[in-house]
Amino acid sequence: RKEVEQDPGPFNVPEGATVAFNCTYSNSASQSFFWYRQDCRKEPKLLMSVYSSGNEDGRFTAQLNRASQYISLLIRDSKLSDSATYLCVVNHNNAGNMLTFGGGTRLMVKP
Amino acid sequence: DAGVIQSPRHEVTEMGQEVTLRCKPISGHDYLFWYRQTMMRGLELLIYFNNNVPIDDSGMPEDRFSAKMPNASFSTLKIQPSEPRDSAVYFCASSRTGSVWNQPQHFGDGTRLSIL
Numbered sequence: 736r737k738e739v740e741q742d743p744g745p746f747n748v749p750e751g752a753t754v755a756f757n758c759t760y761s762n763s764a765s766q767s768f769f770w771y772r773q774d775c776r777k778e779p780k781l782l783m784s785v786y787s788s789g790n791e792d793g794r795f796t797a798q799l800n801r802a803s804q805y806i807s808l809l810i811r812d813s814k815l816s817d818s819a820t821y822l823c824v825v826n827h828n829n830a831g832n833m834l835t836f837g838g839g840t841r842l843m844v845k846p
Numbered sequence: 847d848a849g850v851i852q853s854p855r856h857e858v859t860e861m862g863q864e865v866t867l868r869c870k871p872i873s874g875h876d877y878l879f880w881y882r883q884t885m886m887r888g889l890e891l892l893i894y895f896n897n898n899v900p901i902d903d904s905g906m907p908e909d910r911f912s913a914k915m916p917n918a919s920f921s922t923l924k925i926q927p928s929e930p931r932d933s934a935v936y937f938c939a940s941s942r943t944g945s946v947w948n949q950p951q952h953f954g955d956g957t958r959l960s961i962l
Contacts, residue, residue: 781952836888
């Protein structure tokens with residue numbers, strides 16, 4: 736089993752739609768969770784951290800379910816510019832700053 | 847603020863040649879990571895340093911790969927001799943120690959390496 740698993744997609748949605756991605760992780764001791772965004776031929780960039788109580792940043796909402804070991808990302812009112820690959824990221828262990836990246840979920844927002 | 851700086855942005859070279867990739871982390875960051883990304887394997891961690899000391903190099907594919915961090919502001923990843931299967935995008939990332947939580951990593955633009 737992979738440490739961090741994501742549906743690779745692609746998710747094809749129309750502009751204005753709401754789309755949600757899930758991600759599961761295997762290490763129950765993980766404490767830090769992030770969503771990164773990667774545009775084609777660019778570097779991964781931090782989108783948002785994921786907190787235990789869930790958090791929102793504009794149109795983006797992240798949720799954490801520790802019992803089921805999954806993380807979700809909800810994008811409301813999707814824009815063409817949201818088209819990218821979204822990487823689920825979990826700290827590898829609690830020693831050091833190692834992060835484990837999921838394979839990413841590709842989102843394509845169409846006009 | 848300057849981000850993570852990598853050079854070169856692109857490298858095309860022939861099989862068997864030595865390749866050296868360079869990275870300057872964000873000032874004040876005490877962790878530095880080298881990743882490789884391909885379509886087939888995604889983002890793979892090769893090695894990481896803490897305070898210039900290599901901590902985990904289990905991701906380094908083989909002895910042809912080596913990495914150094916002589917000081918807090920510079921690191922190199924070297925491939926010698928290079929092979930076509932080394933073709934990939936190589937990213938450097940840095941982060942700082944957090945008080946409780948792991949801190950996010952900040953990536954450089956990457957080096958797109960093609961071995962002919």
